[in-house]
Amino acid sequence: MRPVPACVALMAAGFAQVSLAVEPFDIRDIRVEGLQRSDPGSVFAALPFRVGDAYNDDKGAAALRALFATGLFKDVRIELDGKVVVIIVDERSFIASVNFSGLKEFDKDTLAKALKDNGIAEGQPYDKAVIDRAEQEIKRQYLSRSLYGAEVVTTATPVGGNRVDITFNVTEGSVAKIGDIRILGTHAFSESTLLGLMDLTTGGWLTWYTKSDRYARTKLNADLEKIRSYYLNRGYLEFDITSSQVTISPDKQNIDISVTVSEGQPYVVAGVRLEGEFLGREADFRNRVVVRPGEAYRGDDVTATTRLFTDLYASYGYAFAKVESRPEIDRKTGQVVLVLQGAPGQRVNVRRVNIAGNSITRDEVIRREFRQFEGAWYDGNKIKLSRDRVERLGFFNEVTVETNEVPGSPDQVDLVITVTEKPTGSLQLSAGFSSADRLSLSASIRKENVFGSGNYLGFDINTSRSSRSLSVSTVDPYFTDDGVSRAIEVYYRTSKPINSRGDKFELATPGASIRFGVPFTEFDTVFFGVGGEETVIGTSEGLPLSYTKYVDTFGRYSWATPLTVGWAREERDNPVSPTRGQYKRINLDLSLIGDVRYARLNGQMQHFMAVPYFPKLTLGLNGEIGYGAGLGGLPYPTFKNFYGGGLGSVRAFEPNSLGDVDVTGVYNGGNKRLNLNAEMYFPVPGTGNDKSLRIFTFADAGNVWGDHAGTVTQQDRDRGRTGSLTDIRASAGFGLSWISPVGPLKMSYGTPLRSFSGDKIQRFQFQIGTAF
Structure with missing residues (x-):
């Protein structure tokens, strides 16, 4: 006997009470029909009833809704066979594979992952509505890259077994380029000045690299904010952007941008008035006002002042202080009085510091960087410092600190520091080429956060024509609870003086060292350590004269125990590509015990700053000095000499060619060094504000000197080897700096401004990984 359909009665029961309602009964059995791929368990898990339960219209309707909600079925029916509930399903097709054709702009794996996150992947149910949404999202992604003519057509091909292959067929078309950008309504500043502030540009000879001629609404909005900020920082308090229109050509290949502005009149600050509660420290707050009466109104100064006020409130324990700025404008006189309204709220202390992520x-690795303690008054300065210290660990992509009120305790807050971890281990294999060392190979295995302890462990190997090294090192940044670091290194290095005769001679230095770093401030660290190293001079074949004399004094094997004392202060905004700040260091090596006894001093200072009136230009200054001397009546070891010439020293001279040259023609360097560099960085035309690619001009001066004994001959003067400052070499030129995927690349072309007979000139030079 055919089961009696119950679906009609169930649907009717959901909307109206009719006489066809099913009489409730106890379920004797549940049967599922129509399954091909799905697990019966997924059906039974969704049902709101089990065998033995009472069945009625409401439970039937609820079962239909639950089964449709699984997304596994196109159709679901419930029929009754006596007291047996029969679930009849029509499964959706399942996706057998997801394919792409015509992709050039996007990586296939990237798109496949994005689709998988949205339920479109092999083994997932096929849903036409989801596929349509994915198709539109792919189109939007192409629009974000100025491919307005991109078309996406999706095909679903049945392959048997109730499965389909999904193929996204993409026709990308050509990239739409910005043909024209106009700024209308300008009077105070030229249109070209305002266009120079924007990252979006029209086509140029480098836009293939910068892609700045590709339109994106987010980029345009950012550029409009730059223009707004430019006016607000020059007194135009009522400046407004009245419209911004983007026009696309019919063939979707050209984009024109038109921006209309209303400048208003410029305003001068007549005064600054404080209102509200300033904790009886109004003088302290006034000292933090950076807005100056008599000067043009500057929006950045107002923002900076309110931020400084909020920070000062926070340093006194007022976590939720509010500072509002209100300009009182006098249009007739063109003056404005800035009113700063302060409301500190209630002082709070920190109940707990919680760590998440x-x-x-x-x-403990995170907590030991915190300078804000539990149970202490809330201090905004210490909290900001704590966040910065955690960020500088380098273990996290993002670090945020939230201040949460404690319910029922208005005088307490909890701090939650949330981190997003990133991989801290690396396996690197790389090759480099320089004009000095030709081909060099390097490999390293490094782990900066071993087992989550915050410690560093590294293994490095490096090769080049004149220098090779193998080292294993480890650093414990908190060797003591006070933050004293400990670094241990075991190494084996070989080197070979430039122009050595033959290839068999080399200098080998196996050794080990331990160094401690004591932080005295947030920027200053003092280092001290001790090491032991052996110097082995190889075969006498091709041995330079200076090394022959060394062997006659010490033999081929010598031992030294250098002590290291140093200080460093890091204040640059970016160690790789700095534009602001200073870097200073002093390092002294002393070897007082062993066959070799010497002192070697190094000092360096770098200063980077913006050029006045030209904010896009960066001036970098670098100065280095070095001095070495033998101790205890022993000569200074030749292999500890300084070298000069080339990138990082005086450019346009061959690397390591400055200083003394012995009778065998080997460049020995010297025990004294002076190095002065100046660089002016310019943005590459067409790259907008991109600082990863810059051109520069430079001027270098310096030299390396050895100890000169006896009379200085005329030949010495001609060759600039008198041992005095009159031997200074100088050069100037231009170059290109690029933060490339394989490291910082710098190349230069220079001309000697002061050279002497016999100098080795090398006008074009390049190096990967040098700073100056």
């Missing part, structure tokens, strides 16, 4: 890094 760290699945690998131990809590």
